[in-house]
Amino acid sequence: MTDDDMRSRHAVVVGGGLAGVTTALQLADAGVGVTLVEGRPRLGGLAFSFQRGDLTVDNGQHVYLRCCTAYRWFLERVGGAALAPVQERLDVPVLDIGRPGRPRLGRLRRTALPVPLHLAASLAGYPHLSLAERASVSRAALALGRLDPADPALDGIDFATWLRRQGQSPRTIEALWDLVGVATLNAGAPDVSMALAAMVFKTGLLSEPGAADIGWARVPLGELHDTLARKALDAAGVRTEISTRVRGIVRADHGRWRVETGGAPLEADTVVLATAQRETRALLPDGALDAPDRLLEIGTAPILNVHVLYDRKVLRRPFFAALGTPVQWVFDRTEASGLGEGQYLAVSQSAAQQEIDAPVAELRKRYLPELERLLPPARQARVRDFFVTRERTATFAPAPGVGRLRPGARTRAPGLYLAGAWTATGWPATMEGAVRSGFTAAAAALQALGRPHEHPLKEAA
Numbered sequence: 001m002t003d004d005d006m007r008s009r010h011a012v013v014v015g016g017g018l019a020g021v022t023t024a025l026q027l028a029d030a031g032v033g034v035t036l037v038e039g040r041p042r043l044g045g046l047a048f049s050f051q052r053g054d055l056t057v058d059n060g061q062h063v064y065l066r067c068c069t070a071y072r073w074f075l076e077r078v079g080g081a082a083l084a085p086v087q088e089r090l091d092v093p094v095l096d097i098g099r100p101g102r103p104r105l106g107r108l109r110r111t112a113l114p115v116p117l118h119l120a121a122s123l124a125g126y127p128h129l130s131l132a133e134r135a136s137v138s139r140a141a142l143a144l145g146r147l148d149p150a151d152p153a154l155d156g157i158d159f160a161t162w163l164r165r166q167g168q169s170p171r172t173i174e175a176l177w178d179l180v181g182v183a184t185l186n187a188g189a190p191d192v193s194m195a196l197a198a199m200v201f202k203t204g205l206l207s208e209p210g211a212a213d214i215g216w217a218r219v220p221l222g223e224l225h226d227t228l229a230r231k232a233l234d235a236a237g238v239r240t241e242i243s244t245r246v247r248g249i250v251r252a253d254h255g256r257w258r259v260e261t262g263g264a265p266l267e268a269d270t271v272v273l274a275t276a277q278r279e280t281r282a283l284l285p286d287g288a289l290d291a292p293d294r295l296l297e298i299g300t301a302p303i304l305n306v307h308v309l310y311d312r313k314v315l316r317r318p319f320f321a322a323l324g325t326p327v328q329w330v331f332d333r334t335e336a337s338g339l340g341e342g343q344y345l346a347v348s349q350s351a352a353q354q355e356i357d358a359p360v361a362e363l364r365k366r367y368l369p370e371l372e373r374l375l376p377p378a379r380q381a382r383v384r385d386f387f388v389t390r391e392r393t394a395t396f397a398p399a400p401g402v403g404r405l406r407p408g409a410r411t412r413a414p415g416l417y418l419a420g421a422w423t424a425t426g427w428p429a430t431m432e433g434a435v436r437s438g439f440t441a442a443a444a445a446l447q448a449l450g451r452p453h454e455h456p457l458k459e460a461a
């Protein structure tokens with residue numbers, strides 16, 4: 001197909017989350033005319049910001065790892081990489097207040113040594129596990145290294161069962177595997193597919209020394225996923241329609257599609273549904289998938305963020321993880337939010353099924369004393385503001401068996417493709433998975449249009 005033929009081809013991408021924005025950029029970069037349609041008044045989907053007075057608040061703390069090559073591509077592509085840097089070397093302070101005596105600080109750190117020695121020193125000195133438990137972790141890590149996350153058999157068992165088989169004690173699961181796993185997978189080990197756990201831990205801990213170095217936005221998420229994404233889309237020639245809900249997708253003449261919104265319908269050769277599984281099911285034309293109702297069997301899991309504004313600095317570190325308390329991870333959001341005075345902490349609570357509907361007053365009563373136990377300076381500080389953000393369907397549930405429910409990008413309907421973190425990326429519900437799904441959907445669409453393109457991540461091509 002010539003460049004002129006290509007430009008006459010039109011694609012509509014439905015959903016302006018990271019999957020949809022990526023798909024739109026990839027298609028536009030290959031010369032296709034693209035319209036991106038987003039129901040909300042902003043791009044960014046599940047990773048966004050909003051104003052609360054002068055404060056810019058993220059709906060939930062987001063982090064990524066150095067091994068998230070697709071999301072890093074996204075940051076580069078929109079010109080935001082410098083605004084969400086990765087720490088030089090993995091360093092996670094872990095504060096335990098669950099045992100008698102003074103709170104104990106441990107560190108999960110890496111050295112410059114090759115895998116798996118890069119974590120050996122940190123593990124050897126990790127105070128939250130006994131010597132025997134530390135040795136058992138090394139053995140489990142070696143076993144992990146032998147697994148193939150794509151092995152369908154792994155999707156049938158849960159992470160906790162596998163860990164127990166590897167001799168991991170309940171304490172080891174709590175103080176190490178779940179400490180990381182709950183935050184990255186959004187479920188505790190008993191509720192996690194071993195395939196997804198293997199993907200996260202093998203890629204993060206055993207692929208290369210720097211793989212698990214942590215990156216996070218030093219600006220509001222909206223600046224990256226909405227403002228900068230919008231700029232990149234405009235520059236690529238994508239027409240973006242926000243506050244526009246797609247109501248239906250029907251076959252039009254000559255094998256084209258008609259995308260129905262409240263206003264004039266859009267005609268397209270290619271449609272990519274980059275919406276969540278439930279919305280996708282509702283929009284799917286008949287016959288597009290063999291078992292479309294399977295999408296509804298993919299569960300969801302909530303994340304709660306507790307936001308506390310103190311009148312003074314109570315935490316010196318950019319973030320830490322906690323043990324022996326309901327508090328999971330705490331991040332300093334002061335600078336990113338634009339707060340002039342005092343300190344703003346976001347407490348990120350994954351797998352928050354028990355608390356997602358709890359009243360603010362109850363959460364305040366629970367979390368302020370816990371923060372005081374963890375951070376002694378908080379005992380003298382005045383709380384200027386306390387609020388919560390609740391994402392009831394933050395991620396798909398990473399349950400055993402979910403792998404067989406996740407569809408690929410291609411459907412049975414020519415010209416119709418699926419994207420979204422919940423599709424078959426092999427990754428849990430992450431920004432990385434969302435961007436990867438966008439690559440895959442765009443590649444499939446371009447191939448059908450006779451325009452195979454080079455995968456942006458050569459290693460994944």
Ligand SMILES: Cc1cc2nc3c(=O)[nH]c(=O)nc-3n(C[C@H](O)[C@H](O)[C@H](O)COP(=O)(O)OP(=O)(O)OC[C@H]3O[C@@H](n4cnc5c(N)ncnc54)[C@H](O)[C@@H]3O)c2cc1C
Binds near residue numbers: 039044430434
């Ligand atoms: C609180 C929280 C914390 C998280 N923490 C992390 C983290 O630390 N690290 C990480 O990697 N990931 C994290 N995630 C997960 C990550 O945000 C998501 O996996 C990712 O953003 C999903 O992107 P997506 O494009 O697949 O889907 P979505 O973001 O859901 O995008 C879908 C878009 O489609 C739009 N839409 C739906 N229906 C229609 C319609 N009919 N017409 C038009 N538009 C429509 C929606 O409005 C939405 O914008 C977190 C998520 C939450 C909520």
